[in-house]
Amino acid sequence: xxxxxxxxxxxxxxxxxxxxxxxxxxxxxxxxxxxxxxxxxxxxxxxxxxxxxxxxxxxxxxxxxxxxxxxxxxxxxxxxxxxxxxxxxxxxxxxxxxxxxxxxxxxxxxxxxxxxxxxxxxxxxxxxxxxxxxxxxxxxxxxxxxxxxxxxxxxxxxxxxxxxxxxxxxxxxxxxxxxxxxxxxxxxxxxxxxxxxxxxxxxxxxxxxxxxxxxxxxxxxxxxxxxxxxxxxxxxxxxxxxxxxxxxxxxxxxxxxxxxxxxxxxxxxxxxxxxxxxxxxxxxxxxxxxxxxxxxxxxxxxxxxxxxxxxxxxxxxxxxxxxxxxxxxxxxxxxxxxxxxxxxxxxxxxxxxxxxxxxxxxxxxxxxxx
Numbered sequence: 001x002x003x004x005x006x007x008x009x010x011x012x013x014x015x016x017x018x019x020x021x022x023x024x025x026x027x028x029x030x031x032x033x034x035x036x037x038x039x040x041x042x043x044x045x046x047x048x049x050x051x052x053x054x055x056x057x058x059x060x061x062x063x064x065x066x067x068x069x070x071x072x073x074x075x076x077x078x079x080x081x082x083x084x085x086x087x088x089x090x091x092x093x094x095x096x097x098x099x100x101x102x103x104x105x106x107x108x109x110x111x112x113x114x115x116x117x118x119x120x121x122x123x124x125x126x127x128x129x130x131x132x133x134x135x136x137x138x139x140x141x142x143x144x145x146x147x148x149x150x151x152x153x154x155x156x157x158x159x160x161x162x163x164x165x166x167x168x169x170x171x172x173x174x175x176x177x178x179x180x181x182x183x184x185x186x187x188x189x190x191x192x193x194x195x196x197x198x199x200x201x202x203x204x205x206x207x208x209x210x211x212x213x214x215x216x217x218x219x220x221x222x223x224x225x226x227x228x229x230x231x232x233x234x235x236x237x238x239x240x241x242x243x244x245x246x247x248x249x250x251x252x253x254x255x256x257x258x259x260x261x262x263x264x265x266x267x268x269x270x271x272x273x274x275x276x277x278x279x280x281x282x283x284x285x286x287x288x289x290x291x292x293x294x295x296x297x298x299x300x301x302x303x304x305x306x307x308x309x310x311x312x313x314x315x316x317x318x319x320x321x322x323x324x325x326x327x328x329x330x331x332x333x334x335x336x337x338x339x340x341x342x343x344x345x346x347x348x349x350x351x352x353x354x355x356x357x358x359x360x361x362x363x364x365x366x367x368x369x370x
Contacts, residue, residue, distance in 0.1 A: 002325040003027040005067035007054050007082060009037040009046075012096060012121065012165075013073035015306050015314025016321070017046045023357055024322050031063055044305075054082045064089035069325045071317055072096065076168055087116055094321050096121040096313060097169070099334070102179075102219050110334040117329070120320050120337055121313035123148040123234070124216040126351070127281055130296040130362070131218055132225075132338035133348045134283035137294040137366060141226040144218070147198065147209060147280040149237030150309040152272045153301070159265070160242040162272025164309040170269070171261045173236055174246060178211040179219060181232040186219060192250045198237050202278055202299040208243045209235035217336035225342065228285070237278050276301045277308040279362075291369040298362045311358065319354040323347065 004024075006017045009032035020028045021044075030041045030049035041049035052059040054074050063070065064086055072082050072095040083098045092114045099107070099118035110116060119125055127146045135141045152162045163170060177188040189211050198207040214234040223229055238246075246255070255261045282295045300308045320337060323329045329340045329347065341347045352362050 001025070001027055002069065003029060003067045004321050004325055005029045005031060005063050005070045006073060007031050007052075007063060007070060008073035008075070009034070009041045009049060010073065011307060011310040012314045012317075013037075013071075014041055014044060014046075015310040016071050016073060016318045017041055017049070018044050018306075019315045019318035019358065020322065021045055023318075023354070024325075026322070026325055029063075029066055031059075054078060057085065060085050061089060064091045067091065069094070069321055071321045072098070073314070073317070075166060076100075083116060083118075087113055090114055092324055093117070094120050094317055094324065096125070096317055100124060100216055101176075101213060102216055104220075107220075107334050112333050115324065115329070115331045116334050117320060117324070117337055117340070118334060119216040120317050122277070122309070122316055123279070124214050124218070125320075125337060126312065126316045127214070127234070127279065128216065128218055128221075128336060128338045129341055129348065129351060130281040131283070132221065132341050134281055134294040134296060135222060135226055135229075135285075138283055138285035138287055138292060140228050140286040141283055142228060142286075143231040143284040144222060144229070145232075145282050145284075146214070146234040147237055147282075148214070148234070148278065149207075149209065150275050150277040150307075151237070151239055151242075153274045153276055155239045155242065159245055159268045160239050161269065162275070163269045164272050164275050164307055165313075167262060167266060167269065171258055171265060173212045174250070174255050175258050175261050176213050178213040178234070179215060180211060180234070181219065181223070181229065184230050192243070192247050192255070195243050195247060196235060198235075200278060200280060200297070202280075202297060203276065206240040207237050207278075208240040209237045210243060212236040218338065221336055221338050273307055274302050275308045277312055287368065293367045293369065295365045295367075296362055297365070298360065300360050303359070312360065315355060315358055315360065316351070319351050322354075323350060
């Protein structure tokens with residue numbers, strides 16, 4: 001029997017543990033430095049949840065010894081340290097945030113040893129898989145766009161937004177330069193320099209979107225397989241009123257650096273529990289000489305005691321961990337989920353069908369344009 005360990009039992013980690021315990025036959029072990037997080041995991045039925053500090057090497061050695069596959073759901077500040085140490089200890093690792101910002105030098109060092117699946121949550125993660133699958137439907141690929149965003153169902157002033165993941169990662173979206181591919185070149189763009197209209201049939205509302213730095217490994221993998229590709233980007237969807245206010249804060253210099261932005265936003269942002277998540281992943285190009293668009297679309301809402309953000313992030317990571325545990329995903333060293341898909345195309349249907357078990361529905365369309 002395979003043992004899967006979850007390091008970090010915050011909202012995302014608990015969702016991972018819940019999914020694995022409910023839908024697989026694996027032994028599920030949970031670890032967190034917080035007594036409260038351990039107790040909450042046990043309340044969800046994760047009886048093998050215990051206290052451990054991922055920053056402590058001896059604790060990580062114990063975790064590695066107790067598990068065949070490990071999912072890291074620790075904070076961004078220690079994710080790299082935890083993943084690299086677990087890799088050195090010889091264990092396959094799936095991580096939610098490792099390589100969110102693609103590091104070519106580090107990637108070159110991780111070509112062997114147990115598999116590491118980086119940035120494997122919702123976005124990046126599920127979006128990477130769908131982006132590669134959408135592009136694969138076309139004969140000539142010209143553009144890949146990812147449109148994603150989690151938002152409160154009932155947005156309230158002054159910011160019309162709530163914290164759906166850590167403050168640190170939230171601030172990053174507005175401060176850190178976004179890396180995209182534009183006209184065939186990798187370029188950096190300021191997140192709030194341009195705000196775009198966003199409309200979808202999935203949900204009613206006044207939305208807008210802005211460039212964010214979530215392409216991760218797609219910056220390398222998509223151009224590797226599709227030489228005609230010209231544009232690749234991720235944009236994050238927000239209630240329009242929220243982005244209008246954030247643009248004003250930016251213009252006033254209140255988002256000029258991470259620490260300033262954290263101070264300003266921490267005054268108004270509070271954790272949210274009633275959220276919804278929109279996802280539209282699209283590839284544009286040609287089939288038999290005609291223009292075509294392939295889309296994967298989804299909307300999800302908080303339910304079952306989990307925010308939508310935790311559901312999509314945690315359930316995706318759990319499904320990938322299960323596929324690794326069952327040998328459906330294989331590899332050595334750094335293996336982005338979209339690369340795993342290229343090696344085994346059945347991964348797409350397995351992930352989509354597994355998400356359906358928790359009422360996450362993904363709609364696919366292919367439209368020919370004359």
